[in-house]
Amino acid sequence: MTTSENYVETNPSYEGLAARIIEHWKSVIADATTFEEPYEHIYVENIWPDDVYQMLRTKLPPVSLYAPINLKKWVRADGTSTRDRIDLTPENIAKFDDDLRDFWTEIKRAISSETMKRLVFEKLKKDLSLRLNVPVDDVVGYDAFVGGTLTRDTAEYRIKPHPDGYPRIVTMQFYLPESEDQEDLGTSLYVREPLHRRLLGKGFREVKRFPYRANSGYAFAVNSLPERTSYHGREYIEASAGVRNSLLFAWRAEIPTRDATSAVTITATEKTL
Secondary structure, eight states: OOOOTTOOOOOGGGTTHHHHHHHHHHHHTTTSOOBOSSSOEEEEESOSOHHHHHHHHHTOOOGGGOEESOTTTSBOTTSOBSEEEEEOOHHHHTTSOHHHHHHHHHHHHHHTSHHHHHHHHHHTHHHHHHHHTSOGGGSTTOOOEEEEEEEEEOTTOOEEEEOOOTTEEEEEEEEOOSSGGGGGGSOEEEEEOOHHHHTTTOOEEEEEEOOOOTTEEEEEEOOOSTTTOOOEEEOOOOGGGOOEEEEEEEEESSOOSOOSSSSOOBOOOOOOO
């Protein structure tokens, strides 16, 4: 698979940015702890170089460029959306002003790199072996498609526990909080309750919630096996909580025609870094 030919040439002021980010990830992701329960996942702090994280916060595109994801699913009583997005496709990035376009081209290039895929897949390889039905030693080299989206979750947004569906194999989210007061807005991991609890209306139990902290992110192996089902979601966001900004990426075993469970849109995988 080759580098997408649709990328806009990057401004010299950002020359080498993607490569510098990759070098940082080679350290922090490689050193991250893999948690095996309730399914394989990592949570990484200081996941970006400090200056890059500050740029991520200050170089978010204008709110006017975001669009509702699903006004049937994520909508308030007044008809306004609770979850909006910008797909980081080459076509959408090309619509940004020059500085934002060049910056987000480099961010997309870093995350979409083969190096990044291998770093993440290495941390989650046991569950990915089950997901892909391949030997553990073959997971890191498994070819995958990646895509990403900037998301804005606002008052009254929530998403019930769900596993993400095939062909998704890894979900990764980078947190971009507005303040330290938002730490409770992280994604939750769940396990399905036993049948007697489900009969009482208690279908899932939250077992972990990632801290929604500055310069942090998580990734998990998507799975549908009964003992490893990757149930995750987000509890109701109160009006006082502010905007939940994030950068959401996913790898898939093939390009789907539609993703019903999240904001992520798939494009091509970068192979040059």
